[in-house]
Amino acid sequence: MPVRRGPTPDRGTVAAMTTQTVVLRDVRAVFGTGTRQVTALDGVSVTFERGRFAAVMGPSGSGKSTLLHCAAGLDRPAGGTVTIDGTRLDGLSEDALTRLRRDRIGFVFQAFNLVSALTAEQNVALPMRLAGRRPPATEVTAALDAVGLTGRAGHRPSELSGGEQQRVALARALISRPAVVFADEPTGALDSVTSKQVLQLLRALVDEHGLTVVMVTHDQEAAGYADRIVTLADGRVVSC
Numbered sequence: 001m002p003v004r005r006g007p008t009p010d011r012g013t014v015a016a017m018t019t020q021t022v023v024l025r026d027v028r029a030v031f032g033t034g035t036r037q038v039t040a041l042d043g044v045s046v047t048f049e050r051g052r053f054a055a056v057m058g059p060s061g062s063g064k065s066t067l068l069h070c071a072a073g074l075d076r077p078a079g080g081t082v083t084i085d086g087t088r089l090d091g092l093s094e095d096a097l098t099r100l101r102r103d104r105i106g107f108v109f110q111a112f113n114l115v116s117a118l119t120a121e122q123n124v125a126l127p128m129r130l131a132g133r134r135p136p137a138t139e140v141t142a143a144l145d146a147v148g149l150t151g152r153a154g155h156r157p158s159e160l161s162g163g164e165q166q167r168v169a170l171a172r173a174l175i176s177r178p179a180v181v182f183a184d185e186p187t188g189a190l191d192s193v194t195s196k197q198v199l200q201l202l203r204a205l206v207d208e209h210g211l212t213v214v215m216v217t218h219d220q221e222a223a224g225y226a227d228r229i230v231t232l233a234d235g236r237v238v239s240c
């Protein structure tokens with residue numbers, strides 16, 4: 001699957017866009033107020049490169065999910081900046097941020113979040129249809145082929161195994177040809193054999209299609225599929 005180039009960048013961002021897909025600079029995230037205030041991210045700076053597979057690890061409560069949510073524009077940080085494919089998220093309106101998430105970012109979660117009444121191909125096409133577009137059937141087929149589900153297009157989630165459902169979710173994440181796929185514990189609900197298949201698939205998509213993946217995981221073995229491990233503790237990067 002070809003990697004889509006974003007809108008024509010201005011000269012100043014060309015150099016950064018060639019290698020850096022997601023850049024966090026001094027990102028702070030705070031929940032609650034007063035004595036109940038929690039600093040979830042305490043000045044996090046990290047860059048995720050194009051065509052690379054990064055794992056984000058760290059103890060429970062260290063800020064992994066918050067980092068993923070801020071990097072993906074799901075949460076707005078209290079401070080610092082997030083840049084995706086040369087676009088700074090803090091300058092965007094809610095509508096522009098929604099469009100950027102829809103067009104440039106893929107998400108895969110522990111729960112597959114498929115619509116049970118829809119077939120695999122309808123689930124894959126759903127995000128684009130919700131955006132008022134009809135993806136060409138060839139693109140839906142290509143996305144299902146890319147995750148090894150050729151021939152399963154007409155199956156509903158209940159007719160697919162957990163690993164196959166997660167692969168449908170991955171095909172759905174790929175249909176917009178995103179700049180980056182954020183995966184939050186993508187194998188958390190899968191047995192070890194199926195986990196391995198999903199991780200091998202992510203690895204192959206990075207190696208063969210130039211996909212950029214940022215994956216939060218607790219699992220050292222899963223992290224072993226990544227090119228690089230970013231470790232958090234108490235809302236700070238302690239190694240990367």
Ligand SMILES: Nc1ncnc2c1ncn2[C@@H]1O[C@H](COP(=O)(O)OP(=O)(O)OP(=O)(O)O)[C@@H](O)[C@H]1O
Nearest residue numbers: 031032038039040059060061062063064065066067
């Ligand atoms: N909505 C929220 N309201 C208040 N505090 C929150 C909220 N979300 C996260 N936190 C706090 O922010 C800190 C970081 O949470 P986060 O979920 O990012 O950690 P994590 O490393 O992903 O944890 P886990 O591995 O358990 O999922 C924790 O102390 C958590 O309690």
